[in-house]
Amino acid sequence: MHILLKNVKILAPSSPLHGLQKDILIQNGIIQQIADQLDDTRATVISGNNLHVSAGWMDVFAHFCDPGQEHKEDLYSGIKAAATGGYTTVMVIPNTLPALHTKPQIEYVLSKSRHSAATVLPIGAVTKNLEGVGLAEMYEMKQTGAVAFSDGIKPLQSPGLMLKALQYIKAFDGTLIQLPDDQSISAHGLMNEGIYSTQLGMPGKPALAEELIVQRDLELARYTDSRIHFTGISTRKSVAMIAAAKAEGIKVTCSVTPYHLSLTDAALYNYDTLLKVNPPLRTADDVKALQEAVLHGVVDCFATHHLPQDWDAKQVEFEYAKNGMVGLESAFGVIRQYLPQLPLEQLIHMLTEAPRKIFGQAQPALQEGAIANLTVFDPEASWQFTVGHIASRSKNSAYIGEQLKGKVFATVNGPVFHINK
Structure with missing residues (x-):
């Protein structure tokens, strides 16, 4: 599985890449490259106007x-x-x-x-x-x-x-x-x-x-x-x-x-x-x-x-x-x-x-060669929360119909990739 995050702003305070806009190429759960401009015809591309990525x-x-x-x-x-x-x-x-x-x-x-x-x-x-x-x-x-x-x-x-x-x-x-x-x-x-x-x-x-x-x-x-x-x-x-x-x-x-x-x-x-x-x-x-x-x-x-x-x-x-x-x-x-x-x-x-x-858990590294453990999101996106956004078997949320701010687009957890439709 190849995933390419295009022009994402990196939020990783402990990394020298913090605050930079970069492309990130992930192959089989490993961050292969982080650079200004990357292409991979085999990759699933995630792109947007205001995408951010964090651990x-x-x-x-x-x-x-x-x-x-x-x-x-x-x-x-x-x-x-x-x-x-x-x-x-x-x-x-x-x-x-x-x-x-x-x-x-x-x-x-x-x-x-x-x-x-x-x-x-x-x-x-x-x-x-x-x-x-x-x-x-x-x-x-x-x-x-x-x-x-x-x-x-x-x-x-x-x-x-x-x-x-x-x-x-x-x-x-x-x-x-x-x-x-x-x-x-x-x-x-x-x-x-x-x-x-x-x-x-x-x-x-x-x-x-x-x-x-x-x-x-x-x-x-x-x-x-x-x-x-x-x-x-x-x-x-x-x-x-x-x-x-x-x-x-x-x-x-x-x-x-x-x-x-x-x-x-x-x-x-x-x-x-x-x-x-x-x-x-x-x-x-x-x-x-x-x-x-x-x-x-x-x-x-x-x-x-x-x-x-x-x-x-x-x-x-x-x-x-x-x-x-x-x-x-x-x-x-x-x-x-x-x-x-x-x-x-x-x-x-x-x-x-x-x-x-x-709770004593290892901090994911956002760097080349590290196992990908990432969340991709737009912190400014305004959207209405509906039942369709609930993946749980139960739907007991008081926020259904509410206008929310900040939307998740995808997650990567090692070799497993999830994208929100």
């Missing part, structure tokens, strides 16, 4: 539902969704059936997703069967290929168990991912607790449910000197606590979802179940705080929280609808549309170098 993007929290819930998503459709959205690497959560809590489950994900348009990195469960009772064999999963550890969308509730988990992973310099939510406080909440939950007559989920877990786990991370990553943070106080912890030297990182950066609880005025997520959409002040945290570097990277739900899981009363929305295909366009003040170089850093550094 392939990485997502740190997505659900591919495989094994056990393949009617919502499977590894193949999830990989296609990732490549459509510009991602060449995706970390998948362990909330499958059975859970990714043993060596064979990790091997299943790795073997089924080899040599694909997106590299799939399994997150191993912290507890057996995600039950929050006893620790899973994390060391064995780490040796097999688990990139980090989390109970995914079932956050750890026990402080004692969290303490043991943080101590356990320190032996191999692992990272624990926590979605902060005290479920004893938020068990019956359907949306953010505030003026809109009162007006809509729905049980509220207070910001306190998130902030208590952030505070607790920061204390445990300080005590153990171990690595913790909070994903899906959604409140101003969470941001402030994490910023203070970083300044103190605690080994903490965090990620935020595109929907928490762009939508508020006011959007739930018509009880749209596509907007039912966890953590819930917060206030306009919280959204502003999250945006500022991204701009100032408190937020390390983005997490799509790609959570497919079939039609039946969303087309019900709000109370009974399942949490989550798909997000891989729309993430870049949403961030560019709703956070236009974020410098493009900083955005690309948060999609490429930052997540790989946090």
